[in-house]
Amino acid sequence: MTAFGAVLGLIIAIILIIKKINPAYSLILGAVIGGLAGGVSLSETVNLMISGVKDVTPAIVRILTAGVLAGILIKTHAATKIAETIIEKLGERRALFALALSALILTAIGVFIDVAVITVSPIALAIARRLNISKTAILLAMVGGGKCGNIISPNPNTIAAAENFGASLSSVMWVNIVPALIGLVATVIVAKTLVEKGEKVIEIEEQIDKSELPSLFGSVIGPIVTISLLALRPLVGINVDPLIALPVGGLVGMVVMGKAGKLRESMDYGLHKMSGVAILLVGTGTVAGIIKNSNLKDVILSVLAKTNISEQLVAPISGALMSAATASTTAGATIASATFSGTIIAAGVSAVWGAAMINSGATVLDHLPHGSFFHSTGGACNMDLKERLKLIPYESLIGLVLASSSFIVYLIVR
Numbered sequence: 001m002t003a004f005g006a007v008l009g010l011i012i013a014i015i016l017i018i019k020k021i022n023p024a025y026s027l028i029l030g031a032v033i034g035g036l037a038g039g040v041s042l043s044e045t046v047n048l049m050i051s052g053v054k055d056v057t058p059a060i061v062r063i064l065t066a067g068v069l070a071g072i073l074i075k076t077h078a079a080t081k082i083a084e085t086i087i088e089k090l091g092e093r094r095a096l097f098a099l100a101l102s103a104l105i106l107t108a109i110g111v112f113i114d115v116a117v118i119t120v121s122p123i124a125l126a127i128a129r130r131l132n133i134s135k136t137a138i139l140l141a142m143v144g145g146g147k148c149g150n151i152i153s154p155n156p157n158t159i160a161a162a163e164n165f166g167a168s169l170s171s172v173m174w175v176n177i178v179p180a181l182i183g184l185v186a187t188v189i190v191a192k193t194l195v196e197k198g199e200k201v202i203e204i205e206e207q208i209d210k211s212e213l214p215s216l217f218g219s220v221i222g223p224i225v226t227i228s229l230l231a232l233r234p235l236v237g238i239n240v241d242p243l244i245a246l247p248v249g250g251l252v253g254m255v256v257m258g259k260a261g262k263l264r265e266s267m268d269y270g271l272h273k274m275s276g277v278a279i280l281l282v283g284t285g286t287v288a289g290i291i292k293n294s295n296l297k298d299v300i301l302s303v304l305a306k307t308n309i310s311e312q313l314v315a316p317i318s319g320a321l322m323s324a325a326t327a328s329t330t331a332g333a334t335i336a337s338a339t340f341s342g343t344i345i346a347a348g349v350s351a352v353w354g355a356a357m358i359n360s361g362a363t364v365l366d367h368l369p370h371g372s373f374f375h376s377t378g379g380a381c382n383m384d385l386k387e388r389l390k391l392i393p394y395e396s397l398i399g400l401v402l403a404s405s406s407f408i409v410y411l412i413v414r
Helices: 003-018 023-037 042-075 078-090 092-108 113-131 135-150 156-165 169-175 177-192 216-236 242-257 260-292 296-306 311-326 329-346 351-361 372-380 385-390 392-413
Strands: none
Touching: 003 023, 003 260, 003 296, 003 311, 023 042, 023 260, 042 078, 042 113, 042 156, 042 216, 042 242, 042 260, 042 329, 078 092, 078 113, 078 216, 092 113, 092 135, 092 177, 113 135, 113 372, 135 177, 135 372, 135 385, 135 392, 156 169, 156 260, 156 329, 156 351, 169 177, 169 216, 169 351, 169 392, 177 392, 216 242, 242 260, 260 296, 260 329, 296 311, 296 329, 311 329, 311 351, 311 392, 329 351, 351 392, 372 385, 385 392
16 A cells, blocks of 8 residues: 555544544544555455554553553542642752652653643642743643653553553563653753743632642552552563553552542543543554555655664654654554554564654654644643643653653663
């Protein structure tokens, strides 16, 4: 199938998403058009789309079970407790670092990046009003920290990339720790340059009653159990699948916090958050099936060869390109890993590092306006569209730091 068809289908899907058509349906329609325009029959197009969905089905199941941990962290206010503790301990003088670190830790333990920003934003707005810091600075600190945490997290993007490469999830998380820390430093440095740029905070929303917050120990025990279970495979060779580790960690945390009464509410919330991603991944899988079976990857490799760029760079570059096309870390990492995993491994890159570099590359342009992340994070800080658009270059810079750092660390340790 021709690269033209795959690109045309992707462009049509992007246009429809920008026009606010449901992203999953936009991707499915784009896949149909892409297959037909690429020169295959309607029945073969459908078969390719279904094969693409089959490839991402294991990731979808794991993502749905991850909703147990995410829902418990949010509905028990454990995520809020972790964020407030970090900010209190670091103090207002290190406010931007505290906000970035809070978002990093929340996403690293399995909270969606947009939910992490929404969770930390009431605290961030209160601090910004007190210290006269711009909304732009606090939002970049949270978004940048969230991106750093996202590349070392058991979140859908990491799960999908690891699954498509056949790599251990915990290993993919582990190898990006240094790039995440480098990205955190870059986030704080860039955020400090924006303290006086943009709108200031005038009004803030009512804060959560602190008496409702659980203990810090109870808040962190769930993520600790989850990460410990995932770490058993690389440490002692015992494989505990994320499908088991994520909900078990959440349930243990809930029992320790004494919040068992919130189990149903937490599971409903987590399923609601993850079902949207799961449905998006179905649409993403259809497009991935078309792109994977086209010669688009050959065209990209040919361009890289003409520019004397190493094939090893296919991982971060493909992650960045697909995140730009979908404005989603999850969809970008899924399509890139499903399409280019074979090529990347053939270039001598290990499955773990291939998944890790695609995952970091997917943070470069996942914040574009045709995605939900752009709007949900802007809304969390009551930021208008014009101000939110001005943040895009700085977010892209943080993503570029993460992708570059991941590639450099790979070159050092390979």
